[in-house]
Amino acid sequence: MKAALCLLLALAGSALAYKSYSGYQVLQTKVLSHEETARLAPLMSRPEFYFTVNPAPGRAASIMVSPENFALASTTLNRMRLSPKVIVEDVGVIVESERSELQQLRVAEKKEGRAPALDRFLTFEEVEAYVNEVAAAFPSLVTVENIGSSTEGRTLWVVKLSNGAGKKGIFVESGIHGREWLGVPAALNALNELTENLAANQALLDANDWYFLLVANPDGYSFSFTDDRFWRKTRSPNAGSTCLGTDPNRNFDISWGTEGTTDACSDTFAGAAAYSEPESKALADFLAATPNLAAFITFHSFGGFLTYPYGYTTDLPANAQQLDDIAQAANSAIQAVNGFQYTVGPFASTVYFSYGASRDYAYDTVGIPLVFQFELPGGGPNGFDPPASLIAPTVAEVWEGVKVIAASA
Incomplete structure (x- = not known):
């Protein structure tokens, strides 16, 4: 009590x-053409327009606006003949x-045993506590390494599972964007399956070492719990600006600086320099120093996409056919669970262009041959806040896709 x-x-x-977010509304455009996407793109750098679904050809964009900016947004979109409609009346209520x-x-x-609470979202401190419990329960299998600290001093923990030397490695990243809560239980569930359900997954451990960075942006993740549900970036100060934070997934030294480099208030601000953020630098250094990595999996939300490199160009990677074949097989395994089907393809042409991302760094710079990014299904008014009831079915089906990727490594 x-x-x-x-x-x-x-x-x-x-x-x-x-x-x-009381009184905030979400506007949705019509399905966009290539020309309409290009005309809408400049609005993404304006603070009055908070895009929750970025503009891309063949799909509608969604924009969250405050009460004082609703008239401006509605008028602007109507003048662009994008047929805006309100799809959420009051974000604050939800x-x-x-x-x-x-x-x-x-x-x-x-709490019973060490299994993560898959019926709710865990805070960063609760994730830390779970990691400690797993390490204590499986000392011959699990080791935990401190690979660095965030701007606010939170530890970046990598959990390694290994039952013997000389194997290939699979690296799983989640929580690099604060507001994308659903990725963390997806990674936690994979960790749980490989420890608590060891009998069913012994072959996956016999073939591979596993590495988990469960919360890659602990400051932003924590801030989304305590202060602002839709906070995306880190919490680092920016010189000459009152706006805090950098998008850590635009901060890797791979095509860095092509997007979001000047506006510190932008959700996709790439930082003052590549690796300006201790979080991205720590992850990059760890990947580069870890031998025999055969697969890299990163969990984001939302959208229902299963993608592979590249995000910074529509050129295809050398093993694009192999990546697509594996992604299609993983998608089939996922669909067999609950019927949900992901859209599969290279990130830039399937979702949108993104620069300086861990996905492309892992593939191009580190040379990891199998790299995949899940954009998990959405929920709630903005897609980033699904109800807790969607966690368990989502992570269960995603695990089936992860197993396919691991078996291909």
């Missing part, structure tokens, strides 16, 4: 600082509902 009361008081205190659900699940939860 005392622990539950303390938790409630702590949550009540954090709610006072939490950004309210955000508060999500927070209430999370609080109730935390208080009511009765």
